[in-house]
Amino acid sequence: MSAPFLLFIMAGGSGERFWPLSRKNKPKHLLRLISPKTLLEETVQRLKPLAGKPADLLILTNHEQIPGVRKALPRFPKASLVAEPAKRDTAPAAALATALALRRHPDAILALLPADAVIGKHPIFRAQLAAAVRAAAASPSFVTLGIQPSYPATGFGYLHLGQKTLGQVRGGPFLRVKRFVEKPSLAKAKGYLRSGQYAWNAGIFVWKASTFLAEARRQQPALASFIEKFPRKGSFSRYLGREFPKLPKISVDYAIMEKARSVLAVKAAFPWDDVGSWTALPAHLPTDKRGNTVRGPVLSMENRNSLALAEGGRPIALLGTENLVVVDTPDALLVCPKDKVQDVKKLMPLLPQTVI
């Protein structure tokens, strides 16, 4: 039996950025933002062809979101749906994924990917991910897919890439990651864009379970211990319920990747979008001549560059607006200019519990 390759979709996260469509129990990946399918369904379908057998594709989520995930994916095997018993960051999720992979095989390779990105050109995406898997199998390296920046984004972390091309995969060079860079200032982001030596960190990582365990032993003994003591057979739910909540709230980038001995990146040759807020949506939806994006029964007249989603079952009369976001749902309504959508989370503490 050759070493299996497991895919772990991280489907946790909160729903603040797409409120009122998203809620605590219905975060972004459970929304039908750009198609009749949820982003999670899109992600599962995109990854399925890479899984050797159905059981090789797993979803990490949390108890609150289990009903929503089951509803979105009614035929997804229950055994492949793992609920984290507490909200932690991505490092504990990566440790859990590694532990689950080690239950399968000591040489298992795994990929950890977010559930809520929008990705195009799926065949190229899969070919590049498969190449990342081969690279991770061949060396004790973490391998990531770095996204070519298209604008000086300040909302993403960056990967500072080496200049020596180690290989080429479907139009994307293989490079060494010299450094992980936190979300930069606009000035720095502009420099990164100009230099051509930086890629966006999309949070897509591939590693051998043994590579992660070795780095965890060196950098994060608590994570290493969690993996080592993880039950190799039988039920793990009691162990998970007891030990997982004790793990530190820390991202896998910060906990492991930034100081890892070897990280490689494939420069993505596929379109990728985090769809980080309402203003990212129009790029993925039909837009009229005046830049308006509407969905549902929106009666629009003399608007410019506005976004209106009528998901509340009632018509929206939208007249003479500019750069406005209007999102209606059956029980809550958001109205704010496009340049303020990042502040929606500030309203959360003011909202009635019933609509959060």
Add this chain to the structure above:
Amino acid sequence: MSAPFLLFIMAGGSGERFWPLSRKNKPKHLLRLISPKTLLEETVQRLKPLAGKPADLLILTNHEQIPGVRKALPRFPKASLVAEPAKRDTAPAAALATALALRRHPDAILALLPADAVIGKHPIFRAQLAAAVRAAAASPSFVTLGIQPSYPATGFGYLHLGQKTLGQVRGGPFLRVKRFVEKPSLAKAKGYLRSGQYAWNAGIFVWKASTFLAEARRQQPALASFIEKFPRKGSFSRYLGREFPKLPKISVDYAIMEKARSVLAVKAAFPWDDVGSWTALPAHLPTDKRGNTVRGPVLSMENRNSLALAEGGRPIALLGTENLVVVDTPDALLVCPKDKVQDVKKLMPLLPQTVI
């Protein structure tokens, strides 16, 4: 028996300017715009003390609006609620009022008033209206209450007033109306305001039934004939149903007042507001330091001069807006800048029948 004085409240009109709160069957006077009472209730209460007996206060409305009026005024005498069998303008309403007054007494005096204006200082209003009644009783004149303009309004008709004071009533001079002026341009309106010789036409008129009939005979034979043939006793509903729809669609100003032999005006010494659109509302409701007016569960942050009414039973999150109007109802939602509210009626043809 001295000549009775009857008060007729005109409660017809359509609901376009306050859509989506107002609808075809729920026009402005049936809305609770500025208090927990409908404007019609406010009008009835304001006028009641002037009525010699309850039966002297009547409401003219139409069949579609009867249920709404009954709901707003459950104890209003049914016999005093007259439904016009077709939508006509104010001249037919004035003729109907005159005919109904003549059934009471050949020397009856009547006042015709809109149901949907906002009026303050009620004792002064009533004293001035009572003075208008005395003046109408003493001469074959129409008597109106002219409103002192506070800004160069282009949405009202004006009364060009004589300069000779004929009397004084609670701070308001009695003057002759030299001319009725249609809604003016802004330049003209500014001139009217500067001159001090013009008043807004609030559509409040008092006349002797015999005065109206004489003027109708001279100017509008169809109206005169309608009044003359109106049943003096017994049921008038068959007559009304047959004859009223034949009357011309014309305003009482245009049909009678503009060319009437004698029109007097009392300059109003009470606050008056037509409340003609959403933008007129903030003046009558509590407003925060940044000029925002909100009602219902509105979660407001960093807004300026916006108006948000949450009447849909769900919270509105309003963030970073300026000069915006948001009106939510259970089955329709309006979002438009303040300077576009006049255009809401343009949207009507696009709206589903169910929300008109």
